[in-house]
Amino acid sequence: MNDDLGLPISHGRRLWLYTVGALVLLFLIVPSLIIVPMSFSGSTLLQFPPESWSLRWYEAYFQSVEWRDATIVSLKAAVLTTMVATPIGVAAAYALNSGALRLAGFINAVLTASLIIPVILIGIGTFFLYARIGLNNTLTGLVLAHTVQALPLVVLTVLSGFRSYDMNQERVARSLGAGRLAAFWQVTVPQIRFSIVSGALFAFITSFDEVVVSLFISGGETTTLTRRMFSALRDQIDPTIAAISTCLILLSVVLFSAAQLFGRKR
Amino acid sequence: MSAAPADLPDRGGLNADVLSADARREALALLGLCSPGIVLVGIIIVLPIGWLFWLSLFDETGMLSGANYARVVEQASYVRTFITTFEVAFIVTGLCVLLGYPLAYMLSQLPRRAASICLIFVILPFWTSVLVRTYAWLVILQRKGLLNTWLMDLGVISQPLPLAHNFTGVLIGMTHILLPFLVLPLYASMKAIDADYLRAAMNLGAPPTATFWQIFFPLSLPGLAAGVVIVFILCLGFFVTPALMGGGKVIMWAMRMEQTTSLYSNWGAGSALGVVLLAVTLGLLGVFRWLLGARATSAWGAR
């Protein structure tokens, strides 16, 4: 089957459509890519292409205690968020998918609420709440808030995994003598594991890249990388940030590729 | 033969009590699986927002009043914030449609392999930190940034153009970040259009332009509407880009909320802003769902 057969567009029009489309794609991708060579610049001036090359901004990044601590806090928060949000999200998705859950629509709405509610409101709200229970500037508070933000992505990803999975498999396993939990572990999990891994990667990147809520509730020893970057960007444009950004882009590409790879195997 | 007597034996039928107890047990177990998530969302999101809503009902002296909401409508600086916010939201949404529709259309027309490669360029930015992307635009657009340097080197301009730290910068930065939110649901809805409709239209004598406008475009509208609503709603609450690229001159809703609460510690006023923002967001979503069914939130999770 040829996809293009009989579609209402002539070759002449295609040309300009492809031109516009390609320009928009460049608009989406080029700005981030420009950062990469600039991070290897030898001068304090941001130039493209740089006139001299060096690793000085990477050295500045790795040798700064502040940046290093912030990176560690962000990594810790992201790992913990992944570990908390993934099982919670998988359990909820299983229940939502079972069809036997009452108020499933409402529960789905509650679990995915953080996608719809403006992030700034979540930031102010958690700050306000944490101020009263002493969770501001703590890793626990950060992880809890990030978990709530990552939860919808895990739930939605795993739910879509369930949708392309044949629930008869679990049924037949149960009729063959496996209890519900055994059937889930031995038959369902191996088949939806790619969705679960994708969901976990989403949770990780959601936490690691989260800015707004972290601005409110992280600080002091638990200042996240994003919070520190935000402050740095407000003040002045330090080329160290180009080095950090390049590292972040690399992380994004790695995680994205992993998610794509797992997604394809599904 | 009618269904009426069918219901009768159910109540108090054989083993009905055992079975309904079993059903309740299962329902409870499934609810138990959801409960960690529900409790967490309840404590981290519902509780504080409800609390803030409660606070917004009292003025500085602790009296129950609508003062916080009255100020939102009356005070000139707030009104200016709203106007700016909606202005930005409308323009950014418009820019996203202008850039996103051709891109989604192109993606939907490409062969499968090429389309999935191009899609990577749309989805990858999703995975890239908003800060990184904003930083990139600052580097490109600022007074001594790449664009101005190049243009001056080439002799196109003699004075640097004011591109960052103003309204223009905010528009460019936000369009860049929100574009994928429009393209993905739009692309999905275009992909779902059966090419046989178009073949049928052309077979019935419609020229390509007419086929596009009378068949393809109307069928792509639900996806476009989903994208537009998502982008518009995200614009209303956007914080990072206007805060970094507005140069303090473009104060949007979320920034006003941050200032009111963090800077002035006026929780009542800040909360009132938050409540109105939430109400507008939910209202827009409600209208959209009412018009088009429950597509909006599902498209949201497309990342």
Next chain:
Amino acid sequence: MSIARSAPPINIRGIAKRFGSVPVLSDLNLDVAPGEFLTLLGPSGSGKTTLLMILAGFVRANAGSIGIGGEEVIAKPPHKRNIGMVFQNYALFPHMNVFHNIAFPLKQRRTPAAETAERVEKALDLVQLQGLADRRVDQLSGGQRQRVALARAIVFEPRIVLMDEPLSALDKGLREHMQIELRSLHRRLGMTTVYVTHDQREAITMSDRIAVMNKGRIEQLDRPETLYARPRTRFVAGFIGESNFIPVECRNDSVWYAAKRVYTASPLPSPGRHWLVVRPERVRLAANAEPDANANLLDATVRDVVYQGDSFICYATLADGQQIALRDYCRGDVLTLLPGAGQPVRLRIEPEDAILLADEI
């Protein structure tokens, strides 16, 4: 492998199931004899699959009782019912090879490895898949998958096997072959089997008895030949085989079609409107001069004759516009009698072929 000795009866009592407020099954009773092959036959939405799912324990009834060999299982979870099940799409586990698929129920029962290997081997023998134990599931053909699913469902010697349209995904030739094979497997193992299908031919081929289901009720439960020869409701007559439905009336202790007396072997019903049901192959072309007081003779005009290779169908119209179909084999003597479209014919129906059914609608 011998199941026959312990094959239990299934006694289903008062099963009711609603999905929301829609009743799917209402007060359903059914007894399956030990070792019987019973088929639930019905159109989609008749509740047959729901009943099977309730038997297996995947769907919870609102009320009712299921006895297996005298033991109440209605509230037992599926894994404690010891029932083998074959799904329509086989539901083979794609992440396990053939051996591990078949060994799955044995593993759940903590069967020792040596015994597992032996029993899997036997089960593979039984379904004629020797030597395929190491194959991946996606390397199997449709028929082979079907056999693996079957082997998996019987390897742990369940007392009862349930099958949900297991052959519907196969193409026609293979399907008919598997029908015979399933039947003989059942004869050898003798497990109590409940089989769900919407294909009446398949049901007739395989079953000891058939329960015809419609709108959540069992319309008729009988041996296939009885079901075909003596349908008890209009639905059954229409669903199993083809039928002519002719409206008749019972008055003055006899049955009338228009002004003609109808001779029937069915017991005389109550006065009022009824349906006369005649299978097309039971309608004969009568030689014009054939005088027989006891047969029903009807004059009709041929509308169309459709040739079908081994047989033909003749569509005719009676004087009052009533349509009637006639089917016969293409034998020389019949073909010479065969009229063309527009020609008048006389049709003959023997009294024992004229079935009277109550007018339900």
